[in-house]
Amino acid sequence: MEKHKLDEIVQLGHGGGGIMQDHLIHFITDRILIKKIGNGIGVDSYDDGATIPLENSDEEIVITADGHTVEPLFFPGGDLGSLSVAGTVNDLLMMGARPLAITSTIFIEEGTEFRLLDKIIKSFNQTAKQANVAIIAGDTKVLPKGALKDVIIATTGIGIKPKNRRIFDANCKPGSKIILTGSIGDHGAALIAQRQNFALETPLESDERCLIDLLPIIETTSGIQAMKDPTRGGLAAALNEWAHKSNVSIWIEQNKIPVKREVQSIADILGLEPLEIANEGKAILCVEAEYAEEVLTKLQQITSGRDAVLIGEVKAEKPDMVIMETPLGGKRIVEKPMGELIPRIC
């Protein structure tokens, strides 16, 4: 799939988790020849996670790659340090893995205060401690003033999972239920509110969160077919990816999806769609129907899933579509977002 002529340029939307990003990723993947290792999951569409099977073992190593750039570096509810670890840990969990370790490469702009670095690293460390992941290696690069704004971090997550625990995007089966762990759009909206200096009645915080308390549920519950954290591109991008990769349709009910009043207000003012706004502490789960109630109840007993709700189901008809039933009984197609107008959010 050659979507880009060579004399086109990369736009912000290419980083937004939507269709434009798919094109960028395909552009890269098309140029990569060796993509898999052993029988593991490897680059299919330059995915952010892969598995490496261990010989003579019923387990496999899970590896994820993630870049983190956020502005401002410190925002209500989180910062670059905690975000980097939480994002990495969440990626591992979404693949059904137990997070073990993390490596990080920190790119620093010349002139950055050590005070700022101090806060970021401490926050990075605290989140790692909370998730019980070891920070096992790292690299630092300093870029000349102007060649980089502030600090960005690239992480790799290393986890382990039983080979027979199969949780992946292409695994959503007709009849299964879709569970969402809480309200959507909080992260993106909180960042916009801070950047634009919106005067909100109640302060809006990012939902940034390390979802490590999901691990016992992942490890002890049957019927989980897929899990995903709807970050860039929001719920709309995440559900569309499932529908596409699993070749199914996903039907959701609008009035089941929690959206905070502040998030809706910001979305309305700026003409954004909450379904497309990034989250950093939410997960969606696709669960076999007979286990859905059990998973929902378990989720509601942990902090990360306190507000979990069942929002829809998977069907075989109309494959590769996400359809939302509105409160008035209408139906509308939830498109995969094109790009993302809010840069540096994750």
Added chain:
Amino acid sequence: MEKHKLDEIVQLGHGGGGIMQDHLIHFITDRILIKKIGNGIGVDSYDDGATIPLENSDEEIVITADGHTVEPLFFPGGDLGSLSVAGTVNDLLMMGARPLAITSTIFIEEGTEFRLLDKIIKSFNQTAKQANVAIIAGDTKVLPKGALKDVIIATTGIGIKPKNRRIFDANCKPGSKIILTGSIGDHGAALIAQRQNFALETPLESDERCLIDLLPIIETTSGIQAMKDPTRGGLAAALNEWAHKSNVSIWIEQNKIPVKREVQSIADILGLEPLEIANEGKAILCVEAEYAEEVLTKLQQITSGRDAVLIGEVKAEKPDMVIMETPLGGKRIVEKPMGELIPRIC
């Protein structure tokens, strides 16, 4: 070790592979609590490599983290793409590991031409193919114009090694010999020459090189105690790190160390020390005396080691020092460089 007051700022020298970088790394490490996993090697001084032992196996996983920023993106002898893979593969080899896989996170400035990305990715892929490593996962982030200059890449290398193959910096023993695989300073000097537009009689190329042909020697030869690729901070930084971590002295002979005439000229003009200039395709090996000749001969039979020479030896006296004998019979201490005056070289 608290070397930095919080109101100090990060300078370019903090990224240069020398003493200032040590301070930056300690600043980070001091703030990290969880550092190891199982019995593996983990963060000791925020090292760029770590091991994860596999249960019920005589092998262990080796993980390395590396950030790559180079200017210009394309230089005589290499580019950002090939450099990223070669650097990662070389890091794995230096730990005695067989490289298996690589993940990458690409940070792209808004406005970058797809043409440029095309060249970088193709080069990235070609080097991976040459080293027979799988590109198993990746992430892309697009930063707004001005928040990043061009493109930078962060990689993680994944390799495997027998638990009983112990090749590491703190393992240099008195009596052992030091072997260098070829001339020094080519990479840094080539970049400077291109940036400053020096008119050289003969074109100077970077030595950037994936050292994968060292693997059979690593796998079949006894007596290799330590290996290192002298990148940032050059040979001076690498040898000083060995002397420090192994608590030994390293004695080298100046007239054994190959320095190309062009490199020496550039160093002379700019007042640089070739020992401190970065390499991207060289290795140093610390080898037990009785195996040194065998290793040297084997090295000279492969492309990466064609010009390999024995440059010195390890002694117990004067620990933590690197001493160079000059052609006239004098001795001088080779200090660890303070910082690096050439940013964005690797």
